[in-house]
Amino acid sequence: MIAQHITGLSGFLAAVLFIFGLKRMASPVTALSGIVTAGIGMIVAVAASFLVLFNLEEAARSHLMTNLGLAIIALVAGGGWAWWRGGKVEMTAMPQMVALYNGMGGGAAAAIAAVELSDSTNPGGVLLAVTFVGALIGSISLTGSVIAWAKLDGRIRKPLRFPGQRVLNGLIFVATLAIAAAAVALHGTPAAVTLAVVFFIGALLFGIMMTLPIGGADMPVVISLYNAFTGLAVGLEGYALQNPALMIAGMVVGSAGTLLTLLMARSMNRSLTNVLFSNFGDTAAAGGGDVQGQMTSTDPGDAAINMRYSSSVIIIPGYGLAVAQAQQKLYEFVKLLQAADVDVKFAIHPVAGRMPGHMNVLLAEAGVPYDIIYDMDDINEDFPNTDVALVIGANDVVNPSARTDTSSPIYGMPILDADKARQVYVIKRGQGKGYSGVENILFYQENCSMVYGDAQAVLTQMVQSVKDLAAAA
Known part of the structure; x- marks a missing residue:
């Protein structure tokens, strides 16, 4: 009887921890503690499942006890593999890992x-x-x-x-x-x-x-x-x-x-x-119609110096930043700008990256403070008053076609209004299109310059240019 009450209370406690943990995950500031809280809830739930053995009749308990060793082996093997793999997974592979773990949950059910x-x-x-x-x-x-x-x-x-x-x-x-x-x-x-x-x-x-x-x-x-x-x-x-x-x-x-x-x-x-x-x-490749104008490019050093002398910069990270693993170098550049009294903010689109929150986690890994990271709805009105918008590895989420081209497959999709900034720099490997296959008309606008190259290499040059400028002053 006591074991039955403990089992019931354990299940209730696990449920409370799950809900509280999920609530904490709603904010980047408390997300880590929320994950830990939900993890503790899972441990409680697993422990409670073993207590069920003490609520069974002797014959049933004897039958289940034969599988107890297998259950423990499974827990050790699964927990050990997850601990090891979770510590090694690269940020770009995090969505794949989430997909696999999610599939395992469905398979378990x-x-x-x-x-x-x-x-x-x-x-x-x-x-x-x-x-x-x-x-x-x-x-x-x-x-x-x-x-x-x-x-x-x-x-x-x-x-x-x-x-x-x-x-x-x-x-x-x-x-x-x-x-x-x-x-x-x-x-x-x-x-x-x-x-x-x-x-x-x-x-x-x-x-x-x-x-x-x-x-x-x-x-x-x-x-x-x-x-x-x-x-x-x-x-x-x-x-x-x-x-x-x-x-x-x-x-x-x-x-x-x-x-x-x-x-x-x-x-x-x-x-x-x-x-x-x-x-x-x-049909994506057919959307977008004729693009007016032409792309212009600039040197990473020139773009960096321009941002150094700007009063405000909004950075829009995309999957290209994760691929280049350039988040640490980006934050180094941001700190140099902040030291020069430049107001720097980050703008995150809800579907940037390969999974929800991908960019938030990427920036958190580099140590970017949460208070300079803004969701799309909270920052879009700031772009018209911003000197420079820096786009890194993003494409569809800043494509003005979503607002103007009714034939485009992304028409109507809310986007970050990077094109409304006074100057836009886009760090991109080449002139390829985004996942949707739509040509980005932002890249052809007069206020936009392309900075071609791997994000890690480009940001390294930007950092060095600002440091050289400071050393020469």
Whole structure:
């Protein structure tokens, strides 16, 4: 009886820690402590699951004790690998890691469902139906997240599309649901086991087929969606197991993932169905029309000196900054500007990088103070009164076509108003287009100059130019 009360209290404590940790993650200032708090909640939840052993009858306890060693080995192996890999992962590979871990969560929920479905003593009915739904969502999240990882990691470089693909995907999904319904109706018979196996094959296949045609530019939204799927699957399996901690944690993760997915879709001015089914990128290259003017380039040293003598600078980081691993050198440059009484701010677009918060984490790693980092809605009105906007490795999020060109696939997407600054410098490797494939008309404007080269090398030259100027003064 005491163990039962402790288990219940542990589940409640874990749920409180999950919710409190998630709340802390809403701000970059408290995000780290929020992650630690949620991690402690997970430890409490895992510990509580072992206490369940003491609430069972002797025969059942003896049966479960035989698997206790395997559970401990799994915890040590998984925790050890995550600790080691988490310490080695590069910032540019963080989105891929998040996709994999998210897929593991969905796979875990599907595995729990598989165990429950194999239990012949399962009462069936509503609980069995809920278990199948959780298994479906978890399986889709597993294979879909793996495909998302492969796309982000460059293992799959192009979307796979063919005629009749949507019809085929719809048939697979409907057939999988029909098989689940048949398995519920035949519960307790040998045929139900066979149907359950076919059901899992269909669910896993649908996750792959659903994700393959989606372009790489939409992977951040897809990862967020699968995160919501994983949370929902965990919540449903928690209901099937009558485990309050799993239910609460799943609902919190599912709702947070859903809200984040919708926020990101709105930030791109696109609906979720558009992200999943529009074949975004097929017509992108045709958008944008004729571009007026020509690109002009400048030397890194000249750009740096101009910023040194400016009164205000807004920096817009993009994925190119992460690829070049130039965040430390960027902050060194920022400190030199601040020492010269230049007002420096950072502007972050909601979908900059490869996942939500990617740029915030990148800047935090370099030690950039949180109080000079601003979200798009909080800083856009400052651009018309800003001397210089410095764009590093960003493209679509500063493309004025989103405001003016109704034929552009990014039309209507909220952007950072970098083009409204008095002078714009863009650090870019070459004249290539962004993920959407749309030509950026900002690069052709009279107030914009391109600084070609790797961000790390360019910023190194900028730093040196400002230092040489200070030494000569």
